Amino acid sequence: FLSCQAEARVMLPRRRGSIINIASMSGSIVNRGLTQAHYNSSKAAVIHMSKSLAMEWADRGLRVNVVSPGYTLTPMNKRPEVAEQIKIFKRDTPMGRMATPEEMVGPTVFLAASASSFVTGIDLIVDGGFVCW
Numbered sequence: 001f002l003s004c005q006a007e008a009r010v011m012l013p014r015r016r017g018s019i020i021n022i023a024s025m026s027g028s029i030v031n032r033g034l035t036q037a038h039y040n041s042s043k044a045a046v047i048h049m050s051k052s053l054a055m056e057w058a059d060r061g062l063r064v065n066v067v068s069p070g071y072t073l074t075p076m077n078k079r080p081e082v083a084e085q086i087k088i089f090k091r092d093t094p095m096g097r098m099a100t101p102e103e104m105v106g107p108t109v110f111l112a113a114s115a116s117s118f119v120t121g122i123d124l125i126v127d128g129g130f131v132c133w
Contacts, residue, residue: 004053008062015061020111021050022104023068025127033088043068047123054121063120065111070127072099094129 004019011017026036027043047066054064071077071089077098090097107126110116125131 001049004049004064008053008057011062012057012060017062018112018116019050019053019062019064020108021046021064021066023047023050023066023123025068025070025125025131027068028123028125029131032092050123051121058120063111063116065116065119065121066123067104067107067111068123068125068127069104070099070125070130072101072104074101092130092133093127094132097128099126099128 004021007017007019011019023046024039024043026040027045027047030040047068050064050066057064071093076082077086077089086098104126107124111119111124
């Protein structure tokens with residue numbers, strides 16, 4: 001929220017700009033087998049805050065969107081103690097694998113670019129189809 005406020009202080013006077021927040025697919029779903037209500041609720045809050053700000057600032061030229069990654073092969077998920085959970089993540093993702101961090105770049109660039117000039121208030125879930133189940 002503080003970052004959005006700081007960014008808006010620069011963008012609103014210019015009457016243009018794009019803020020892209022990062023949440024998680026876990027802000028829209030409850031992950032089977034994981035006890036992470038604290039994580040899921042914090043990501044849902046990022047999504048809802050972004051939608052609210054998008055509506056508050058839309059008529060002033062500022063767009064606010066969210067990228068919500070699915071299971072992503074980050075250093076946290078490369079630890080030996082989560083190896084069995086990683087197999088489940090891959091099995092349960094329709095594309096049969098986890099995302100790489102680099103696969104979040106394209107969706108983020110899209111939301112920052114003029115190609116998305118009529119896009120605001122969306123949660124772009126980048127999850128290999130996971131939430132379709």
